[in-house]
Amino acid sequence: MGDHQGRRRLLIVERAYRGALETQFADVLYLARELNRQQNGADVLLRGLAVTCAAADTRPAPSLVVGRRTLDTLPDPRDSVRSLLENGATVWAEEADLALFETGPHWLQPGVRRAGGADPLPDWSAYRGVHFL
Structure with missing residues (x-):
């Protein structure tokens, strides 16, 4: 990992979807x-269904139709993962959970690390704080 780990926070995300309308302006x-921007860096470990946020799928996020209204301002977690990577966060996807969804060698976004296979899980004790979001 590196010596920067002690100043960073580890954020663990296990739930991929928490509702569309409730989170259209600020999702997990x-x-x-x-937190990555304001707290001297944060790394993210995606577990459970949240590993799907790291999918390399480039199709646009679907819109949601409610009555006669179409909501097309919903967040796309894949874009959020790309933004985290671009802004210096390390993003891991847990290997055991990836195995449930992965459909090929290019399924995972470039830059997302596999946690638990050849790449070890992050050392939680080395972080400034560990937070489950």
Whole structure:
């Protein structure tokens, strides 16, 4: 990992989807991006269904139709993961959970690390704080 780990926070995300309308302006990965920006860096470990946020799928996020209204301002977690990587966060996806969804060698976004296979899980004790989001 590196010596910067002690100053950073580890953010663990296990739930991929928490509702569309409730989170259209600030989802859990938005919080992770802000913590990374404001708190001297943060790394993210995606577990459970949240590993799907790291999918390399480039199709646009679907819109949601409610009555006669179409909501197309919903956050796309894949974009949030790309933004985290671009802004210096390390993003891991847990290997055991990836195995449930992965459909090929290019399924995972470039830059996302596999945790638990050849790449070890982050050392939680070396972080400034560990937070489950």
